[in-house]
Amino acid sequence: MILVTGGIENVGGAVLEQLIDAGAPLRALERDPARLGELGGKVAVVKGDLSKPETLDAAFAGADSVFSTVEQLLGRRARTFYEWLERHVKVFQ
Numbered sequence: 001m002i003l004v005t006g007g008i009e010n011v012g013g014a015v016l017e018q019l020i021d022a023g024a025p026l027r028a029l030e031r032d033p034a035r036l037g038e039l040g041g042k043v044a045v046v047k048g049d050l051s052k053p054e055t056l057d058a059a060f061a062g063a064d065s066v067f068s069t070v071e072q073l074l075g076r077r078a079r080t081f082y083e084w085l086e087r088h089v090k091v092f093q
């Protein structure tokens with residue numbers, strides 16, 4: 001299963017739409033799942049915040065790969081996310 005972050009906005013949203021159309025096994029991680037709107041009805045959505053590693057175990061459960069550009073927006077707060085990813089899943093960058 002592929003976990004996609006940032007699905008509400010530009011890059012993550014475009015990727016999420018294409019993966020939905022391709023029929024890929026998916027989950028979207030959002031801070032506010034309700035904001036996904038129409039896309040939210042087409043994909044499993046889980047609440048999470050990449051700057052809060054304590055929210056990630058549940059959000060990433062069962063994921064074997066991740067598409068994310070959000071961490072570039074987090075600055076130094078992304079370090080804990082990268083450490084978490086290295087321990088748990090295969091990383092595509």
Ligand SMILES: NC(=O)c1ccc[n+]([C@@H]2O[C@H](COP(=O)([O-])OP(=O)(O)OC[C@H]3O[C@@H](n4cnc5c(N)ncnc54)[C@H](OP(=O)(O)O)[C@@H]3O)[C@@H](O)[C@H]2O)c1
Pocket residue numbers: 005006007008009010011012013029030031032035048049050051052069070071072073074
């Ligand atoms: N847009 C472009 O053309 C472009 C081109 C090249 C590179 N990039 C890079 O790609 C990255 C994403 O760009 P973008 O234009 O897609 O950004 P964006 O439109 O600002 O979207 C950011 C997304 O990240 C989510 N997000 C922010 N902080 C989060 C957090 N702590 N936990 C979980 N989700 C969080 C936001 O969700 P919320 O609704 O919860 O805020 C939103 O969905 C940036 O680093 C940008 O520099 C963008």
